[in-house]
Amino acid sequence: MPAPLTLAHSPCPNDTFVFHAWTQGLLPDAPEVDLTLADIDITNGQARRGELDILKVSYGVLPHILDDYALLPCGGALGHGCGPLVLVAEPGEPAALAGARVAVPSTTSTAYLLFRLWAADAVPGGVGEIVVLPFHEIMPAVRDGLVDAGLVIHEARFTYGRYGLHCTADMGEEWEKRTGLPIPLGAIVARRSLGTPLLRGLADATRASVRAARRDPGASRAYVLHHAQEMEPDVADQHIDLYVNEFTADLGENGLHAVRALLDRSADLGLLPRVPDSVLATTLAL
Incomplete structure (x- = not known):
């Protein structure tokens, strides 16, 4: 019997909602996986070092790993109205952030990339x-004046008011205003050396896990x-409602167009290496 594939x-x-059925053995036809739970900054590093078979990573790290990993067309996080926020202690215009000290969760994340694209203008x-x-x-650092602003992600968009903070810019709104496209945040990638048939099987397993999660949301709730x-x-429910959507089940042409736009705009500013369209061309065929 082959060893389980490694997934992080x-x-x-x-993520736990989407992958619950697969990782908990509820999909009899899905490849067996050995799961590791780790924050996105850690999985970004694991992908860059080529350590695991399947990973959730930031789209911002994609150009650095595409020699070894293929982008799967499902399981990731894209959407509308779900971008990172720039928070401050006192309301003000974005221009006031010139020279400011800004806290970020990572410099390899898509959130940071979107922040850099926004701040450039x-x-x-x-x-x-x-x-x-x-x-x-x-958020405590912004509240306590240790930094001038903070870039926050995920559930912070539902809770920052508890810290008395104000949103000076929504990276998602800014991205959608400029492009009209969904916001690419997190991607699922798998090792290219697994071969196309298995990559298709992994995409199928991911889609099946998404369908199972949506069909019976209560099954994964305790997990x-x-x-x-x-x-x-209630915050966890809001989190799932926002980040699990039609793009999670199928990236589609519109989702892939958003990914290409993010990578191209970032390359134009010298923030990322340029990715040829041909590298992503097979994504939707998986």
């Missing part, structure tokens, strides 16, 4: 020092809340 994704509710002269902090420390740690159940 975050403990965030959208909205903050004359650019922001100042970038400080990497664990996600849960960013999702267990891994969501201290997140309140």
